[in-house]
Amino acid sequence: MITVEEYQEHVLGRVEPLAPRRVPVTEAHGLRLAEDVIAVLAVPPFDNSAMDGFAVRAADLVGASGTAPVALPVDGDVPAGTTRPVTVGPGRAARIMTGAPLPPGADAVVPVELSDQPPGAAALPARVLLRRAPEAGAHVRRRGEDVRPGDVVLGAGTVLGATHLSAAVSAGHGELLVRPRPRVGVLATGDELCPPGVDPGPGRIPDSNSVLVAGLVREAGGEPVPLGSVGDDPEALRAVVAAALPRLDALVTSGGVSVGTKDVVKAALSGELDFTTVAMQPGKPQGFGLLEGRVPVFALPGNPVSVMVSFHVHVAPALRQLVGRPARVPLGTARAAVGWRCPPGRRQYLPVLVDDGPVASVRPAAAGGSGSHLVASLAAAQALAVVAEDVDAVAPGDEVGLLQWP
Amino acid sequence: MITVEEYQEHVLGRVEPLAPRRVPVTEAHGLRLAEDVIAVLAVPPFDNSAMDGFAVRAADLVGASGTAPVALPVDGDVPAGTTRPVTVGPGRAARIMTGAPLPPGADAVVPVELSDQPPGAAALPARVLLRRAPEAGAHVRRRGEDVRPGDVVLGAGTVLGATHLSAAVSAGHGELLVRPRPRVGVLATGDELCPPGVDPGPGRIPDSNSVLVAGLVREAGGEPVPLGSVGDDPEALRAVVAAALPRLDALVTSGGVSVGTKDVVKAALSGELDFTTVAMQPGKPQGFGLLEGRVPVFALPGNPVSVMVSFHVHVAPALRQLVGRPARVPLGTARAAVGWRCPPGRRQYLPVLVDDGPVASVRPAAAGGSGSHLVASLAAAQALAVVAEDVDAVAPGDEVGLLQWP
Known part of the structure; x- marks a missing residue:
């Protein structure tokens, strides 16, 4: 023995x-990263609008307010996903959607709620009345303001949850090297x-x-x-x-x-x-x-x-x-709430119920003791009490080892 | 709004x-039981041997010991899974395996280690020398000593782990009614x-x-x-x-x-x-x-x-x-480790990092504050700080709500 x-x-x-394996992000949930994830893309990948509204040049709206709105001609729509946005010239505006690239020439966005235009689907107006004097950069998300290419987005060893996967995708990744x-x-x-x-x-x-x-x-x-x-x-x-x-x-x-x-x-x-x-x-x-x-x-x-x-x-x-994790986890400790017998010369692993407290208190899951055939009572067991080889009986109050699992 | x-x-x-659904036990792991599980079978389902050894009548071995072994003729093998075990007559024995049904006539088992026979595969001996005087019932698991038919094995609402499924199968079930x-x-x-x-x-x-x-x-x-x-x-x-x-x-x-x-x-x-x-x-x-x-x-x-x-x-x-669980979980509370700004008139849910302690301490996951586009920093968030509608700034040390998830 x-x-x-x-x-x-x-x-x-x-x-x-x-060996680590490269898997699609859709199959990586719950797995452990085997390397750092480095950003390939900037996040956001381009300057874009944080609001639905109108892209403008801030200098054109100095002094604009609810009582003194400023009118600008509207030269076109800038939808999200567009690859060729209209250019905004001096004294002009473009209608813009959340996430759409800030058009050349514009340096700020005025939300639709601060205009005379209705929210939602509507015909492109010829001109818009704006009730706010934005600072340059207002409601603009700058390219790379969250992440720059080369930044470490996730560290090796991370167990990948939903938000980790989302970040990896935003940073340009479709596959990740994980412990399978x-x-x-x-x-x-x-x-x-x-x-x-x-x-x-x-x-x-x-x-x-x-x-x-x-x-x-x-x-x-x-x-x-x-x-x-x-x-x-x-x-x-x-x-x-x-x-x-x-x-x-x-x-x-x-x-x-x-x-x-x-x-x-x-x-x-x-x-x-x-x-x-x-x-x-x-x-x-x-x-x-x-x-x-x-x-x-x-x-x-x-x-x-x-x-x-x-x-x-x-x-x-x-x-x-x-999976590359430490194999051994340290035992906890607990107090025996009742006594029980132990086999001489063998370490005992006894399925127990655990009462949490300042010190965990345990009692056998099976009323009958340590018999190894108590299938049904096993279902109730929350942990294993661990008793040394040289102990032949545990008395109430004795300290025992506690093996728990996630 | x-x-x-x-x-x-x-x-x-x-x-x-x-609606609850009946699924095979192999598909029920991690799901919630929708009804009590009642034992159909006894556990164990029949009297059986807890050891590899020899089925005997205890009365035939009174006084047997290491120095005074008793010899009994061996009438056959009783393997696990047998449907027609040999009968053990007075003054006779049968070789028996762990889990095999206790043969008619026998009332105890002497482990092979307490005999003159070798463990493991070997020809059936004509007779065996036994060095122990067992009590009636020694190394015998009695039918139903763990569970009797009609016993509640698992309660409705149990989230089914490995040991629960094992118990349900032992008690005679192949399918379970669960919340899908x-x-x-x-x-x-x-x-x-x-x-x-x-x-x-x-x-x-x-x-x-x-x-x-x-x-x-x-x-x-x-x-x-x-x-x-x-x-x-x-x-x-x-x-x-x-x-x-x-x-x-x-x-x-x-x-x-x-x-x-x-x-x-x-x-x-x-x-x-x-x-x-x-x-x-x-x-x-x-x-x-x-x-x-x-x-x-x-x-x-x-x-x-x-x-x-x-x-x-x-x-x-x-x-x-x-899935039939309470929809609402109570918020926890935490202290703000640093200050941050909050939107007027709206309840704020701010992704935060949590330092556990006697009182949890939280700080924004994104260094930049509460911007809603901070995709990469989101990955680090461990919880959401919850700040009431009428608060426009959180100061260090302020109490905030804490929304956590499993």
Whole structure:
């Protein structure tokens, strides 16, 4: 039996970060930037109007006011998106839309609300009465006033949310170099498994591990690739894995790794994976290795609570390492609200409910204690309490470790 | 001009929650349960072995120990998934796998590690030496000891994570009644828009609003349906909307709602939507209505900061209402770390950076102040500071409202 740390070191020492990939901005939401994003375009890319109104020369409106409006002839429309705006000569104006390029000659915009013209669609007037004397630059957005080409818009490591993507697009980018979401195969094993929602009949049980692992993968930032379940037939398992391998960055199996006579994962993959026992409860039997020197495979025990604990303790750190993040996250601490028993010589990971407070207080999610088969009560668990190998009982008030996930 | 509250009331009064939908468990991750989940199966569904080992009658092993092992003849194997387990007669044993049904006659399991047999695949022995006197029930999981048929496994309203789905499957379910993720059409408008990553050329800008709104929809729990962008052509806009409508639960447009002469959304949809001005900055011009009496349409202004603010203030509450959650979330409070100016008569929503502390401290995300075109600095914003209509300047230390999102 090896320690949890020895096993983690064994696993993490063999997991390489995935190569960054260039993806369209529409597929980059939630992913982590692998390089700084440098502005290609200025933002705004050209001087433009901040309002619907009239483009003018400020010098022509000195003294204009509500009681002394100034009339200017209107030489044309400047819509947004125009490529050839009219020129505004001395003593003249052009009607302009929000976002449209400031026409040559003009240096300010007077909003339509400060004119004698109606807002919205209307025929182009021959002349306009303006009730404001703008300063030069009024209601004009200057080219590059937000971002200049060459500015760093987003830093490497940013997890891309909606506003980050918007900024990258405005700065001229259509694709971004990101850490891809790991594609993680999910395979349950055992003759006893039947699909969800089907009457299992005598001796059989529904395959709850496939949705469990797929969900845990998604919650850890990966993309689950469901591979269904296979029975206790090593050949069938090898065939499923071989077919899926090219499109996987990692694989998680459940079941078939213990000391039974029909442990199918062990039988099928003992040449490629190392099977060992780890000093933890639950989750003692574990298998790990690289297939084709590239795809890390986690062969977890079959019990749902063991699956959940093994995932958080061994798989989630490796998935973080695959996307270039720190694999290890420090444990929190909590106080035990009640006492419970612990297995001698093994580190205990106990699903718990957490009462937040100045110090978090925890109690077992399963009223019955630390049994590893308490599937339904698992649903309520909010974290894992972590108890050292040399502790055989936790008393109320004792400090314990706390493993939480996002 | 109407108040923010009047406009919110107008919108929320017309948005009906989506009907719950029954979906496969594999598609239910992250969705909200619309009813309690009641166990159909017991968990475990039958008495079964918690260990790989030998099924026995406890009475036959009284006094067995390491120094005084007891030999029993072995009558067969009981693998997991078997439907016809061998019967264990008095003074006899059967080899059994983890999860296999406890065979008739047996009342306890002795782990293989406490026998003279090797773990793993091996020929069935004729007899086994056992070094432990088990109590009746040892290493036996009893039918229903975790969940009994009829037990409530998950409560209505639960947001389904990996462990919830696993529990539902174990309790016999293959589908769950959930609030579906709203499918939200995303449509940008304006002749000046060109696709991300393409050189926009004179007078044109990249369409940054489509990725912005799609990302905001996803962050608010909806499923964006990208509809691209249309130019300033009301007929084209009507055609795109009509084609998409059957597969939408809501629609968000950006641009074309102001007082310009070419405001395309206004021109195309003024029969179906109400266009109004709301006393807020940014985001004054807004349009809203139901298409075909069913699909709420949010016509937002085109500026990215206005889009982002309008989304959080008007769209996100409606999306929450669509999935049956409380639409309104209470504002937090924060202290201004620096001062800034506010528009008279309009409620200000200012993108800010937040320094957490006993009291959150905020400062404008854009160094330049409250301009609504600061696309790139928007990326850094962590929340919106909310300042009342009658305030014309915030001083350092003033208390402001704080609108945050998950």
